[in-house]
Amino acid sequence: MTSEQSSPPDSISPRWIKRPEGSNWGDFGPNDQRxxxxxxxxxxxxxxxxxxxxxxxxxxxxxxxxxxxNVLNARRHPPVLRPTIRNGRFNVNYALRQDSPQLTDVMSDDAVLLYTxxxxxxxxxxxxxxLFDADGDGLPEPLYYNGYRAGIDVEAPVGEASPYVTVPESHxxxxxxxxxxxxxxxxxxxxxxxxxxxxxxxxxxxxxxxxxxxxxxxxxxxxxxxxxxxxxxxxxxxxxxxxxxxxxxxxxxxxxxxxxxxxxxxxxxxxxxxxxxxxxxxxxxxxxxxxxxxxxxxxxxxxxxxxxxxxxxxxxxxxxxxxxxxxxxxxxxxxxxxxxxxxxxxxxxxxxxxxx
Incomplete structure (x- = not known):
């Protein structure tokens, strides 16, 4: 692994002054996410x-x-398949003639709760x-690849910690x-x-x-x-x-x-x-x-x-x-x-x- 810690000369980043030893931060550009x-x-x-x-x-x-x-990981569970709801009924084997007598179609549709x-x-x-001191101020902060920051670039939901909480914005x-x-x-x-x-x-x-x-x-x-x-x-x-x-x-x-x-x-x-x-x-x-x-x-x-x-x-x-x-x-x-x-x-x- 390379030992360089400072920013590459042509890849100044707005998020960090120094990069971790052995990293490639900035090599694909200061804002790379791939x-x-x-x-x-x-x-x-x-x-x-x-x-x-x-x-x-x-x-x-x-x-x-x-x-x-969930014996391999107590926090992760198998997918749960559920039917969608149509006019107050489960939308599986749903005959459309319940809504319009002349229709011959039968519909099925579902949703899934999926642990990614x-x-x-x-x-x-x-x-x-x-935790890494990318600012060079002696205070390590929680960071991800290329200096993207916890709480700014990767957000945690606010409120009760429930697996079913609705988060208004992406993590x-x-x-x-x-x-x-x-x-x-x-x-x-x-x-x-x-x-x-x-x-x-x-x-x-x-x-x-x-x-x-x-x-x-x-x-x-x-x-x-x-x-x-x-x-x-x-x-x-x-x-x-x-x-x-x-x-x-x-x-x-x-x-x-x-x-x-x-x-x-x-x-x-x-x-x-x-x-x-x-x-x-x-x-x-x-x-x-x-x-x-x-x-x-x-x-x-x-x-x-x-x-x-x-x-x-x-x-x-x-x-x-x-x-x-x-x-x-x-x-x-x-x-x-x-x-x-x-x-x-x-x-x-x-x-x-x-x-x-």
Whole structure:
């Protein structure tokens, strides 16, 4: 990671005087809200399209009612589908001749209460920030990527803390997930198949393991690539059928070691545009012990979301694609994975599609 802390000379920001060590704040412009998605250039899209050889597509989303329950995260719950109301009746199997006898149509319509990061998802850049002294006055303030500020750019609702409170304005005035959606999120995906080498062993993966797997499988990552890590965790969720076993899940499958500085350096220097895994948080959560007096509980999230603007994908269903790629001695594919274009949202479900 770079050690520069001061503002780049051609990218003076109205929000900060100094930037975090190892960050790229300002490199894509003083008001950038896309982060490393800026590396998904038309050339990268063409590289992804060039990987389409047979035209077969894979849905990389879990059913959005999985994992099931809320044992993985007590604050997140499965989606709740409800019918809309029409003339005081539930608008499902609604015969229009109830309103006009000559009409033959039957209508159904519904609504959903959806926790945006419950299942297959994108973490937006307003998901994890840090306390950092960007003003150089000795007083750290809560900030997000590129110096966007809590309370100004990312607002919390006022009033009773209820999951059903109606907030009159968007949470994220900046860094909302719609900024990601506007890019199309399409380019070349690269699969790193940890499961093929370590199975469902619970393993903390650092740079040594990652490089060994990549070398064994002939995988390379170039700037702008969208990197996907297959661990088998999402496949276990499917097998559990909506009744996840938290103890078994906690002791299964690979997770990245967010305390491995060499691994973090690789993420930074590789130029990858997004980082995706089929597990709960990409990295071990909580991370291992740290000797520093002040530190992040989620250091990989700190690096990716806060410092570099790398969106994180979690709980993707990668097993069928990974198995196909291995069978055909491939690791690259076209990936299309926009989030919902929901202004102000902090995260979003996604239904990614891989084409090979």
């Amino acid at each position: 982060g490393r998605l800026n590396l998904l250039t038309p050339a990268k899209v063409l590289e992804g399209i060039a990987e389409v050889k047979v035209g077969q597509s894979f849905c990389l989303s879990l059913p959005l009612d999985l994992p099931g329950g 990061q419950y299942s297959t998802q994108w973490d937006g850049l307003a998901h994890v920030g840090q 994220a005035r900046a860094l909302g997930i719609e900024k990601m959606a506007e890019t199309g999120v399409q380019g070349r995906g690269v699969m790193i198949d940890l499961h093929a080498h370590f199975g469902r062993e619970h393993r903390l993966v650092g740079l040594d393991d990652l490089e060994a797997v990549m070398a064994s499988d002939g995988v390379s990552v170039e700037p702008g690539d969208m990197v996907c890590l297959h661990t088998g965790f999402a496949e276990m969720l499917i097998e559990m059928g909506g009744e996840p076993d938290p103890h078994k899940l906690e002791h299964s499958c690979c997770v990245l070691d967010g305390r491995d500085d060499r691994l973090l350096d690789w993420i930074s220097s590789s130029g990858l545009s997004v980082l995706v895994a089929d597990n709960y948080a990409v990295e071990a959560h909580p991370a291992g012990a740290c000797d520093a007096p002040e530190h992040s509980a989620v250091p990989l999230h700190e690096l990716c979301l806060f410092k570099l603007g790398i969106h994180l994908g979690e709980l993707w269903h990668l097993t069928p694609l990974a198995n196909w790629l291995r069978e055909h001695h491939r690791s690259r594919f076209l990936l299309t994975a926009p989030p919902l274009r929901l202004p102000g949202a902090i995260g979003s479900p996604t239904t990614p599609v891989a084409t090979v």
